[in-house]
Amino acid sequence: MIKRSFIGLTEPKLKCDLVEPGPKEPEAIPIPPRLILLLNEPLDSTKEILVKKGDMVKKGERIFLYKESKEYVSAPVSGTITTVAPFTGDFGELATYLVVETNAKQDIDKSFTESISIPDIQTANSYLRGIAGNPPLKLLAEAADGAKSNGINIKKIIISGIDQDILCTTRQFVLTRFRDELSKSVAFLKQLTGINDISIVMPDALATLSAFNGMNIVKISSDYVDSLSPMVMDKYLGIPFIPNKSCEELGVCFISIEALFSLVKSYSEKRPVYEKIITIIDKKGKKSRVSATIGTPIHRIFTKIGVETAEKDRIIIGGPLKGVAAYTLYYPVTPDMDTLMVQDSSIIPTISDYPCINCGKCVRICPANVPVNVLVRYLEANLYQDAADSYDLFSCIECGLCSYVCSAKIPIFQYIRLGKHELNKIELDMIKEAENV
């Protein structure tokens, strides 16, 4: 953990880690006997469910919950479904939790293999969602299909070779490891999506590698917030950030470098790629990399590479500033899980219920000039609409630095996310109501 320096006159500058020179190959984690899959659709007892306990699935087969379902999850192995249960995400998102017991005999679902003669975004969307890296296929397919685009018009694709948090290096590893395949992959992406405006963002230290000559590269500094998508757009690409509008609404689609390579590999090997590369950071800060099948419970990874966890430790998915904490070692590897971090219970910082003392550290460090000191007072009082109207709630780019420096240890970042979440929920409810009328 990076602590405050003795000289506190200047604000702390957090740097993103660079991938180590000459990285080792990731250690392959064997396919476990049980896999856990998360399907992004809630269970609804009023509908007739298609998946049942005891159903057999083939490797690569898509699992739909209901007849009319659009969401699916594809099985990385062939096996038997043993559990279908509801699952609740971090902000109350409802999903379904499936456990697949691996069969000794692996049957392969051929429907993808048979339908991929030419790369086409609609086919990719119907078969390859949820492959390693989680490519935004649904978004791209809907944007390409005018009828479903909801006004989203993707004009530019950004391949992201930068990691989203300060200790993460997975994307940088993938970028350097497979750098020779990059130009071929970009050409493939152009063919697949029909979008020709493609840039690759990467840390400036890696951009000097000769493999990247002649490509449309955007060099990003290693300062922490520069790696976040709104900053990349505003500062490096000259696309002004608009509060409460996502990058997609501004016509830009981000795809992680790993997702791109998975797509290319899925087409060249004629099978969906489920092997996700994950950087593991143990309690001492030592990094190692593994390649695990999506759905592998994380305790399998920890046991395999010898990372120990004890009572009251914290398991962090993602980095130290933006990640989420997992409550169980049976949490599965998900398509977008780049980093796993274990924090020892003795160094977990506490939070407090102190009020803001107006020391101003958050305002000085905020990259988005949000008046955090006033904002947090409104958010504490649940005045979310006032916070958004007068105190720039939606200008926040969610970097987490305000909570990192807060002397009073107020969970500011959580208040901000909660405020945004509540307001978006109200907006969605209003849209739904208007539709019903």
Add this chain to the structure above:
Amino acid sequence: MFKQNKFTVSHAPFWHDGDSIKEMNLNIMAAALPAILFGVIQFGMAALGVMCLSIASAMAWEALFCMAAKRQIVIHDYNAAVIGMLFGMMLPATIPWWAVITGTFVCVIVGQQIFGGIGANPFNPAVIGIAILTLSWKHLFDFDTALVNYQLAFTALDPLAALKHQGPGVVEMFPLSSLLMGSQVGAIGSVFGIGIILGGIYLIIRGYIRWEISIAYIAGIIITAWIFNITDPAKYATPMFHLFTGYTLLGAFFLANDSSSSPINLIPMFIYGVMGGFMTILIRNIGVYPDGTVYAILLINLINPLIDKIRPKAFGKGCKQCVK
């Protein structure tokens, strides 16, 4: 399989820079130590007694109030201790015990707790205490009579009172070097200029006070006093005399910087500081009080919420594409 560890689950960020309110207050107390130690050496055990009583009673008042209000007692964050310490630094060494205890009551309860405790006070609590005490028992703050029994090796006159009554001719009686080195009559913690400056610089380097406020305050003092001085040198004292006497330095580094009653954006900090210096000199030169620091700081605390609205545009605001 059956015995599962329970993990700590909370929200991001999972790191913290390790700073805390307690750490901040301890640093402020450490920074004030040279000035206080000098005061104790100069004014003897009486000064130590006042300081101890002031800090102790401030903490006791906070604890009592928290108990009465059924709030969690948080005196271990030393917030009340800092208030008591700053209040004690502004007192003459011979002040009676009941005045100290009444003063800390005003500071902690009236100045801070009734507004909601730490972070909610609109004025610097210690300054509120001093202001109410000087209005109520004016004679206690006459430093000349308060220190009449001391045998001092330098001009035993309160420089600012002497200036008020006898005009700028007295300035020659107080060489700047001796004012800086603490050879002056005044409050326990406000006489030793060098000590306060060193403490202030320490706090600035550590980042516990905002340098913009201190620098702007000093600039406000110097510029305003200089303008007065060049318009009529026979009537108004020199800027440096004002800077090193009374509560000026204490105000610049410790009082105006109280975090909850001062602004945090760049331009407001400069306005706030310069206004403070300007008002101090205005009260000293035109008003009836010998030392205007206390009232000047209350005045700038008052305008703080208003001027702190001057702030840079937030990310993505004010651009052409914005719909609302």
